[in-house]
Amino acid sequence: MEKDSMLFVADHPLIKHKLTIMRDKNTGSKDFRHLLEEITMLMCYELTSDVPTIDVEVETPIAKMTSQQIEEGHMAVIPILRAGLGMVEGILNLMPVAKVGHIGLYRDPATHKPVEYYCKLPEDIETRYVIVCDPMLATGGSASDAITMLKARGCKRIKFLCLVAAPEGVEKLRHDHPDVKIYAAALDERLNENAYIVPGLGDAGDRLFGTM
Ligand code: PRP
Ligand code: URA
Numbered sequence: 001m002e003k004d005s006m007l008f009v010a011d012h013p014l015i016k017h018k019l020t021i022m023r024d025k026n027t028g029s030k031d032f033r034h035l036l037e038e039i040t041m042l043m044c045y046e047l048t049s050d051v052p053t054i055d056v057e058v059e060t061p062i063a064k065m066t067s068q069q070i071e072e073g074h075m076a077v078i079p080i081l082r083a084g085l086g087m088v089e090g091i092l093n094l095m096p097v098a099k100v101g102h103i104g105l106y107r108d109p110a111t112h113k114p115v116e117y118y119c120k121l122p123e124d125i126e127t128r129y130v131i132v133c134d135p136m137l138a139t140g141g142s143a144s145d146a147i148t149m150l151k152a153r154g155c156k157r158i159k160f161l162c163l164v165a166a167p168e169g170v171e172k173l174r175h176d177h178p179d180v181k182i183y184a185a186a187l188d189e190r191l192n193e194n195a196y197i198v199p200g201l202g203d204a205g206d207r208l209f210g211t212m
Pocket of ligand 2: 197
């Protein structure tokens, strides 16, 4: 796959190590949840590297100075239900006052196309830097539809954060939303005939919530 500045794929040993444990079919829901939160935090470090800062005055025990802060009140996290919920705490650990909206989509098992069932967003969503999160970018249908819904509400600054991406999903997002940068912990080989990522980690929502 062609590399471009709108796709970041992590190359950090800690992320690789933790993702390997998540991929293991013998890893249970408790560890899976914890590892997803940890990797999300590590990915969030990279994702926020270009977020603007403002100057603030601070008094250290030694002297007054001008220092920098992120306007956390300008951020929003939008998990795609269900599996995206497992990434919210990881982001809020780093940016506790970010607002959280929810978009509910499920993939129709026959067509693999996303079906919308819920949408509740912060009132002022169009003014915020938006992080859409979902562990799996498979066909890209769910992520693309969620971003389309956010753009219809006026959002202009959107990033997409996932754990495992398939080339097919990256291509779809690039095509539908070329302005949205994708952050993935890993880029896998392909989709199988059921539109599951190979090798992937199985059904992220089921593994997260123990509904297998
Ligand atoms: C999974 C996953 C994504 C979607 C990815 O959700 O969490 O939302 O599939 O597939 P796509 O890129 O082909 O759209 P699923 O529909 O299984 O719902 P769930 O999170 O409620 O389990
Ligand atoms: N959804 C998942 O949870 N896993 C996949 O591999 C594809 C879609």
